[in-house]
Amino acid sequence: MRRNETIEGRSVRLLRVGEQVRHVLSEILQRGDVHDSTLQSHLVSVTEVRMSPDLRHATVFVKPLLGQDEEAVLKALRTNTAYLQREVAHRVRTKYAAKLKFLADESFDEGSHIDRILRSEHVAQDLDEQ
Numbered sequence: 001m002r003r004n005e006t007i008e009g010r011s012v013r014l015l016r017v018g019e020q021v022r023h024v025l026s027e028i029l030q031r032g033d034v035h036d037s038t039l040q041s042h043l044v045s046v047t048e049v050r051m052s053p054d055l056r057h058a059t060v061f062v063k064p065l066l067g068q069d070e071e072a073v074l075k076a077l078r079t080n081t082a083y084l085q086r087e088v089a090h091r092v093r094t095k096y097a098a099k100l101k102f103l104a105d106e107s108f109d110e111g112s113h114i115d116r117i118l119r120s121e122h123v124a125q126d127l128d129e130q
Contacts (some may be wrong), residue, residue, distance in 0.1 A: 013055075017094065018049040024091045025049070034083060039075035042069060047105045051098065058088075059099040060103065061105035068111055070104050077102040 026046045028034060043065040050059045064073045077084070081100055089097030 008094075014051045014053065014055070017055055017092065018051045018058065020092045021051070021060075021088055021098065024047040024048050024088050025060060028084065028087055033087070034076075034080050036076045036080055037071070038072050039080070042073050044073055044077075054096075055094050056096050056098060057101065059101050059103060063105040074102055074104060092097055 016098050029039060029046065030042050034040075045063045045065070046060060047063055048061040050061075051057070060077075062077065063072070064070055081102070085097055085100050088100065092098075
């Protein structure tokens with residue numbers, strides 16, 4: 001393992017820049033800087049940003065509060081991608097402006113599904129036998 005890599009295999013620099021982009025996007029959405037009625041009427045969490053190794057592409061995982069109108073929020077974000085990319089490029093100083101790609105964050109749904117499985121009668125039955 002290289003010195004500048006974490007256990008997961010991504011470099012510390014990629015994680016740091018991804019976190020900076022996440023903070024900038026969160027701040028923009030929280031302040032309501034994007035002039036879009038859908039984004040202004042919904043609270044959107046930017047849960048994670050994954051940067052490509054060359055820092056030219058950023059995959060942004062978002063989740064609207066309570067998962068309401070997820071498709072409408074994603075459509076609004078994709079519509080305003082150019083503005084968001086410009087703002088991120090202005091606030092995060094890198095050699096190239098990252099192209100943003102917005103995706104719904106499914107990790108909460110997966111966690112809920114696993115929790116339901118663990119609390120099901122069949123699993124509880126297996127645990128009681130020990």
